[in-house]
Amino acid sequence: MDINLIISISSIVIAVSALGATIYQAYLNRKHNRIAVTPHLHYWSKNDELNNTYSLEVINNGIGPARITKFELMLNGTIVEEKGMSKVSNTISKVFSGYELQMSSAYLDHDNCISPNQSIRIFNIIFHESSSISERKFKELLNQMRLVITYESFYNDSFKLDSDV
Template identity: 30%
Template structure:
């Protein structure tokens, strides 16, 4: 064998190794980017029960935006239908009949194809009970535990995710 053949074969082997390494590095980079920009929705509740104030928020504490596909409210495992904030209003009427404990409420929802950025939050509902007679914190907690928020969402890479507030509630 002469040196020209050895150098030629060596060049082909080195080029092939470089190609394989570049391909592997691209796969690893893509996997890293998917993980780095993955959204993660969670809920957060606030209360000042001595003042009759309660709030529920939805947060994206992931590193990437969440594209909302579906936003669903359930009470006692039954889907509450309606457009916009209507399901939240209906759920509040079921959970807190207004004649028992009067309240003021503010609510919002995430529409289909809404892009919830990383570290964004949406205040789903704020309740401010009014009057002299305030519900007990246990009563409100029980009512909140009867309601569930479900969100189908995806990352910009098309990965599909599902958030269910029932998964975050303590199991008794």
């Protein structure tokens, strides 16, 4: 065999190997980047029966921001069609009608983002002393509601937080 032919074949093998390694490295890099911007939303509830205070937060404990694509609230299995800030507050008022309370609430609109380690308080309810409620009764009434949040990463990977509140 001619030495020039051996050198040529060796050069081709090295070049193809380098190309394969580069393509594989690009694949791993893209996979890593996708993981590096993955959000993870979950609910966090805080119940202080002693002070008649109950709250629900959505927390992003993922690495990347969560872009909200859908915020659905259901009452007794029926989707609440209201839009905006009154969606949560009016639904809570219906669930706890007959109780005297103070409330603050939030609404996540389409394309809102929740940054990593950020939390959004969906509601905070303080029952007046004359309308105190046990944690058991609170949860029983709150089970009439269901909150479903659909969100995505900046790579458009879709996720859903679906929980009986």
